[in-house]
Amino acid sequence: MLDEDNCARGNNEKENNLSFYRDGYTIAATRITDFSSLTPLFKAMQELYTAISILTQSFGQRTHRQNKPIACKKGCSWCCFQPVYITTQEALLLYEYILNAFEPAQIKNIQDRAEKKLAKTKNLSEEKKQQIIHACPFLVDNSCSVYSVRPMACRIYLSQDEGTCKKKYDNPGCKTVVPALFDFPLKTGRYLNEGFVAFLKSKNKTMEEMTIEAFMVKLFNQPDYSAKWLTQNSAWNK
Template sequence: MNFDPKDLEKRFYSDGYQLAMKAVEAGLSGETLLSSVKEMHQLVDEVMEYFSDFAKKQNRAPACRKGCSWCCHQPVFALSYEMDVLNDFIEKNFDNATREQIAKRATEKNTKLKGLQGDALLNSKFPCPLLENGACMAYAARPVACRIYLSTSVASCQKFFSEPENEEAVPALLQFPMRIGRLINEGFKAALKTAGVKVEEMRIEEGAGTFRSS
């Protein structure tokens, strides 16, 4: 496969931008924006699948699988429109008791991380409020940060989990697809900001449980 990395970066940034502009041109209703974010997530998934297949041919296949949750214990950042999709999924797919439990876990993790900054925050290891029996309860609605985190070595992720202060303990991530996924999301965000939409970044536990109004 021959490609110009810079050309691909521009193309996928533009793809993200155009997806958000569809929502802007349609009037930016709540459901329209949710639909556009889901389209953006689908595009990211397709890109990750493509690069995963390519990595396999290079003997660098992603080792990620259901039940492997080492990465689900670190802070995960999402944009506010992604949290809208996540909370919409939680609201529509779980009963009150489960939603309350998720919100409780989110509050507990947020309390533990309160006041942490820099490396202390990024190296912290507490389970995501949506982690249940080693799997994500809201996998279909997970943010871009989760979708693009592709590791080729479970051992490297386990070491990063066990030795967060060890600078040599770094997950063996596929860097280029991660960058492409981020650029799709950056393009999406840029279009919304151009339309005057306020976009904030937050950790999952800061936004999980703040359910949208029906």
């Protein structure tokens, strides 16, 4: 009976994952009507982020009732020093946001911080990167300066215990030290994002994944990246 229960749970999990993947794909397919500008893409991303926000808020209410509240709060930044990976559409949104929301001096500071972190990590293996403790280029006074457009990875990294996050921060190279993260938001956000990316790939858009600092440096060095990305290979542009 236990094996049957485990099998049923496994099947339900697969169905849920596929459902979230489809939801991400559908949001993109419905909202991204063309690539004449970044506006349709960003509106679709806003809807995607709203969807995960509603899910995580509902999840947080449930865990609170179970006396297992989400420990994350403003000013807690233990997770903001590790490598965070983003995909192309997230990088484009972040880049456009900082260009429009920040003063030139602030933008220069972000670029400098991104370059400094990348210099530490760019030639390292993934295992070695995980051992580097260096602040995200968007972290200012222990708070996220791009919170409203933060990438999916940051939105779904929700902890049950701040102490375990600090322990990981203090022991980045120790594989046995693992933050007590909630599994449901991690999987939900990942599959939503994968579905969204799948739609962009179906439109022949080049989709890359790299760390925040690597992608930001790339965009700073290639200011025409977004314009080229919009016009590349899309069936809508033929």
